Amino acid sequence: MNKTNVIRLLEASKIPHVIKTYEVNEDDLSGTLVAQKIGVNEEIVFKTLIAEGDKTGINVFCVPVNSELNLQKAATVSSNKKVELIPTKNLLVVTGYVRGGCSPIGMKKKYPTFIDETAQLFDMIYISAGIRGMQVGVPPDALQMFISSIFTDLT
Numbered sequence: 740m741n742k743t744n745v746i747r748l749l750e751a752s753k754i755p756h757v758i759k760t761y762e763v764n765e766d767d768l769s770g771t772l773v774a775q776k777i778g779v780n781e782e783i784v785f786k787t788l789i790a791e792g793d794k795t796g797i798n799v800f801c802v803p804v805n806s807e808l809n810l811q812k813a814a815t816v817s818s819n820k821k822v823e824l825i826p827t828k829n830l831l832v833v834t835g836y837v838r839g840g841c842s843p844i845g846m847k848k849k850y851p852t853f854i855d856e857t858a859q860l861f862d863m864i865y866i867s868a869g870i871r872g873m874q875v876g877v878p879p880d881a882l883q884m885f886i887s888s889i890f891t892d893l894t
Contacts, residue, residue: 743869744845749877754885757876758868768839768871770804777865777874781805784865784874785858787841789834789850792819797833799843799852799888801866806855806894816853816891842867842875843886852888854879859890 742750749756761776774784785801788808792798798817802808814822827838835847843852843866858864858879866882868875883890 743873745842745867745869745875748845749875749885752885754877754881757863759865759874759876761872761874763839763872773874774804774865779865779876782857783861783863785854787836787843787867789825789830789841790817790822791825792817792822794819795851797825797848797850798822799846799850800893801843801852801854801858801888802893803855803857806857809894812891812893813853816889816893817851836867836869837871839871840867840869842869843882843888845869849887852886853891853893854883854888855893856890857894858883 759777770784770786774781782803784804786804788800790798795818800808800813810822831837863876864879865874865876
């Protein structure tokens with residue numbers, strides 16, 4: 740297994756983590772399918788969404804795969820009047836990651852990051868390890884401190 744930048748950063752910072760790999764279905768990149776493939780409940784697998792605010796620019800939001808990001812709540816917590824998800828075609832340029840492999844760790848730039856508060860209910864949550872086909876489980880508090888994010892209600 741090749742180490743991704745996400746895994747290298749976690750190891751360098753001595754953050755405990757668990758790696759889970761799975762077979763990628765290019766026709767279905769849904770987080771629900773990812774949760775099934777790695778054998779965990781949907782509420783502990785978090786998708787990373789990138790949005791642009793009308794005042795603050797790019798922001799990162801992590802929400803459970805079985806939930807939808809509430810754009811109004813996202814705008815409020817990020818000090819914007821409105822936010823919109825960026826077009827998928829811009830994802831690689833903005834983050835360095837492709838759709839289905841976007842992680843809040845190791846992006847090209849440091850963006851304000853917000854994690855849905857439900858993450859705090861669990862000992863471990865899963866996020867993308869930076870590529871399709873690999874998830875990494877991390878304690879939510881360790882993730883929050885490592886990426887200097889804020890826990891808040893996003894759904």
